[in-house]
Amino acid sequence: MLAAPTGAGSFEFALPPLPRLTMTTSSSKLSWFAFILLATLGFGPALPPVRAQSAPATAAPTKSWQLDPEWLETRYGAWGGPGVNSRPGPMDTIALKDHAPKSSVVAPETVVEKARFPAIDVHTHVLARTPQDVAEWVRTMDEVGIEKSVVLTGATGAAFDRLADLYLKNHPTRFQLFCGVLLTDLDQPDYPERAAAELVRGFKKGARGVGKLSDKGWGYGPAGMPRPKRLYVDDLRLDPFWRTCAELKIPVTIHVSDHPSAWQPLDVYQERSPDYQHFSQYGKDVPSYAELLVKRDRAVARNPRTTFIACHLGNQGNDLATLSRVLDTHPNLYLDISARDYEVGRTPRAAGRFLTKYQDRVMFGSDMGREKRMFRAWWRLLESADEYIPGRVGWRYYGLELPAPVLESLYRGTAAKVLNHEKP
Numbered sequence: 001m002l003a004a005p006t007g008a009g010s011f012e013f014a015l016p017p018l019p020r021l022t023m024t025t026s027s028s029k030l031s032w033f034a035f036i037l038l039a040t041l042g043f044g045p046a047l048p049p050v051r052a053q054s055a056p057a058t059a060a061p062t063k064s065w066q067l068d069p070e071w072l073e074t075r076y077g078a079w080g081g082p083g084v085n086s087r088p089g090p091m092d093t094i095a096l097k098d099h100a101p102k103s104s105v106v107a108p109e110t111v112v113e114k115a116r117f118p119a120i121d122v123h124t125h126v127l128a129r130t131p132q133d134v135a136e137w138v139r140t141m142d143e144v145g146i147e148k149s150v151v152l153t154g155a156t157g158a159a160f161d162r163l164a165d166l167y168l169k170n171h172p173t174r175f176q177l178f179c180g181v182l183l184t185d186l187d188q189p190d191y192p193e194r195a196a197a198e199l200v201r202g203f204k205k206g207a208r209g210v211g212k213l214s215d216k217g218w219g220y221g222p223a224g225m226p227r228p229k230r231l232y233v234d235d236l237r238l239d240p241f242w243r244t245c246a247e248l249k250i251p252v253t254i255h256v257s258d259h260p261s262a263w264q265p266l267d268v269y270q271e272r273s274p275d276y277q278h279f280s281q282y283g284k285d286v287p288s289y290a291e292l293l294v295k296r297d298r299a300v301a302r303n304p305r306t307t308f309i310a311c312h313l314g315n316q317g318n319d320l321a322t323l324s325r326v327l328d329t330h331p332n333l334y335l336d337i338s339a340r341d342y343e344v345g346r347t348p349r350a351a352g353r354f355l356t357k358y359q360d361r362v363m364f365g366s367d368m369g370r371e372k373r374m375f376r377a378w379w380r381l382l383e384s385a386d387e388y389i390p391g392r393v394g395w396r397y398y399g400l401e402l403p404a405p406v407l408e409s410l411y412r413g414t415a416a417k418v419l420n421h422e423k424p
Contacts, residue, residue, distance in 0.1 A: 071268065097275070107387050108384075112376055114143070116404070118411070120415035121366050123339075123366060124151055140371075151177050157198070160205065180211075180213070186231050195240070200244065208250055211309070250307075254309070256314075261276075262282070300332060311338050311365065312339055313336075314326065318343060320347070338368075341392065342391055342397070346395050362409075382407065383407065
């Protein structure tokens, strides 16, 4: 390949295997340069076409976030920076998702094998599919201090019936099953009556609650429905269903909206770690975080006789002052703390005050499987005064050391009231 400079770039041409050219006046072979000269003058084989070769592309400059005032304020707050002159090094290539710093803090580590009071876990899912698995789950419950587990099946029809037989036949006092809501033919005029009728049928088969009904913006029912046709929690078509729940004296566990970070861009300012980026709703065809909470509150207000349980601290554990006002406004709304260990753990003093004030409105829930170590991590968080506890989302936790009366209400007292078996 030969190339010659052409200012900003260059041109090149590739030569095919060249024939041996012999001059009649000499036995010496033509050199490469002689061949090129003859070809240029029209003698010998034609030269291949010239291909333009552009100059190498220049990579876009990488932004130096360390010079950005907003970034500095977000990362360091009033400290203004790291307090040292940062320099390049091997850690510059470590991805955020791989960063797992080992702490040098020397602090007490309290081991709590069993909950201080027998606990009712109001937020589990179908974590066992065989009688053997169910029996193993019960053994775990015995070891960690779980008196009863509420299984949020979300199922209807024959699917719910099978689960009711699986869990309640051999362990009727250890499990309480919630059913789902019928979601077929939502656009038909008789949908509200059919949904209510299926609820009554499920109740007769053993359902003692409804849930979890999850809506992160797409509504209930088939995925991909246009927004005007989606069935949201405040849809009037669901009012007969909510009224039937009240008549049967069974609660409804609802998951409306999600953690507020799910509506923020997945960029350097994203609050939660990359483990949670698949929950992102940013830029999608869904209502905003605030709009979904308004829908939830509207449904709760319109159905004051129905007991609603907003799981995950109502997805407002990041703003306990606002959540307090919500509870004060809606006496038929309760909460569970499932999967929000990182909310109460990062604000232990505020969370402790909140759980004390609303001890008759908040219940324990796990929503993270049925491993013994997970339950014991919860007990340590709620019962001990340990500091700088390893946690999820890349955040460290601080023990709440809740007083005994608050623990008893959180673990079982409030749940026993809400999940009563009183017949309608």
